[in-house]
Amino acid sequence: MVKNIVTVVLMVCFIGSSVIAQEEITKDQWQRLMTELTAKRTDLKNKLDALVKEVNDLKQQEAQRLEALKQCQDALAALEVGYVGPMNALLDKIDARLNELSSLSNQDLYARRKELDTVQTWIDTARKNPLSATKKYAARINDQQNRLDALKKSLEQFIASGQAGQTYKVGTWAKDRDCLWNIAKKPKIYDNPFLWPKIWQGNRDQIKNPDIIHPGQVLKIPPKAELTKEEKAALRRYWENKKATPANP
Amino acid sequence: MRKALGVMVTGVAMALVFFIGCSNKPSEEQMQQLNALRAEVSSLEKEIAARESEKAALLRSIADKEQQITQCNEDLQALKSRIQ
Numbered sequence: 001m002v003k004n005i006v007t008v009v010l011m012v013c014f015i016g017s018s019v020i021a022q023e024e025i026t027k028d029q030w031q032r033l034m035t036e037l038t039a040k041r042t043d044l045k046n047k048l049d050a051l052v053k054e055v056n057d058l059k060q061q062e063a064q065r066l067e068a069l070k071q072c073q074d075a076l077a078a079l080e081v082g083y084v085g086p087m088n089a090l091l092d093k094i095d096a097r098l099n100e101l102s103s104l105s106n107q108d109l110y111a112r113r114k115e116l117d118t119v120q121t122w123i124d125t126a127r128k129n130p131l132s133a134t135k136k137y138a139a140r141i142n143d144q145q146n147r148l149d150a151l152k153k154s155l156e157q158f159i160a161s162g163q164a165g166q167t168y169k170v171g172t173w174a175k176d177r178d179c180l181w182n183i184a185k186k187p188k189i190y191d192n193p194f195l196w197p198k199i200w201q202g203n204r205d206q207i208k209n210p211d212i213i214h215p216g217q218v219l220k221i222p223p224k225a226e227l228t229k230e231e232k233a234a235l236r237r238y239w240e241n242k243k244a245t246p247a248n249p
Numbered sequence: 250m251r252k253a254l255g256v257m258v259t260g261v262a263m264a265l266v267f268f269i270g271c272s273n274k275p276s277e278e279q280m281q282q283l284n285a286l287r288a289e290v291s292s293l294e295k296e297i298a299a300r301e302s303e304k305a306a307l308l309r310s311i312a313d314k315e316q317q318i319t320q321c322n323e324d325l326q327a328l329k330s331r332i333q
Binding site: 024025026028030034041047048054055058059062065066068069072075076079130131134 | 322327
C-alpha cells in the first residue's frame with residue numbers, strides 16, 4: 001500500500017517537473033532571444049532617432065508655412081478693407097430675399113415675379129465688387145445665382161402650365177350675383193362652388209370675412225385643386241363662427 | 250514505513266534536481282534581464298508608433314497650409330488686378 005503511494009508520488013513529481021520544464025526556455029534559447037532583442041533594440045533606437053529628427057524638421061516647416069499664410073492673409077485683409085462691409089451686407093440681403101421668395105407658393109411667386117429681377121440686379125452688383133474675384137465670395141455669389149435660376153425656372157414652368165396669373169374682378173350682386181361660392185362655380189374659374197375657400201385663402205390680404213366681397217376687387221384665383229388641409233381648417237372655422245354668431249334678425 | 254518515506258524524499262529530491270539543476274535553464278537573474286529587454290523593445294515600438302502618428306499629422310497640416318497659401322495668393326492677385 002505504502003509502496004503504491006510512493007510510486008504514485010514519484011510519478012507525479014517526475015511528470016510535473018517534465019511538464020513545467022517544457023514551458024520554460026533553455027539557456028541556448030535565452031541567449032538567442034537576448035541577441036535578437038538586443039539587435040532589435042538597436043534598430044528601433046536608430047529608427048526613433050531618425051523619426052525625432054524628421055518630426056522636428058516637419059514642425060519647423062509647419063511653422064514656416066503658418067507664417068507665410070499669416071502674411072498672405074494680412075495682405076489680403078488690408079486690400080479687402082472698405083469692400084467687405086458693403087459686400088457682406090449686399091450678400092446677406094440677397095440671401096434673405098431668396099429665402100423669402102423660395103418659401104412662396106407658385107401663385108405668390110408669380111405675383112412677386114418682378115422681385116426676381118431685383119435680386120438679379122443685386123447679384124450683378126455683387127459681381128462688380130472686387131471681392132467677387134476671391135474664391136469665398138465667388139462661391140457664395142454663384143450659389144445665390146443658382147438659387148435664383150432655380151426660382152426663375154420654377155416660375156417659367158408654372159407660367160407654361162397656364163395656371164399663373166388668373167384673376168377675377170368682382171362684379172355687383174345685382175348684376176353678376178358675385179359671391180365666393182358663385183365665383184368658384186363659374187366654369188372659367190373652378191366649375192365647382194365647393195372650392196370657394198381656395199379663393200378666400202388665396203386672397204386673405206383683401207378678404208377678412210368671406211361673406212363680404214366688394215365690386216371692383218381683383219381676386220387672385222389659385223390653381224384648381226382639392227382643398228388643402230389649411231383651407232379645410234379655415235372652412236371649419238368659418239362654419240363654427242357662423243354657428244356661434246347667429247345672423248341678425 | 251520509514252523506508253517508504255526515505256524513498257519518497259529521494260524521489261522528490263531527484264525531481265527537484267532534474268527541474269532546477271540538470272535542465273540547462275537560465276537563472277532568475279537572466280530571465281529578469283530578458284524581460285527587461287522585452288519591455289524596453291515594446292516601449293520603443295510604442296514610442297515609434299506615436300512619432301509616426303505625429304509625423305502623419307504634421308504632413309497633413311503642412312499640405313493643408315500649402316493649399317491655403319496657394320488659394321490666398323490666388324485671391325490676392327485676383328483682388329489686386331480687380332482693384333487696379
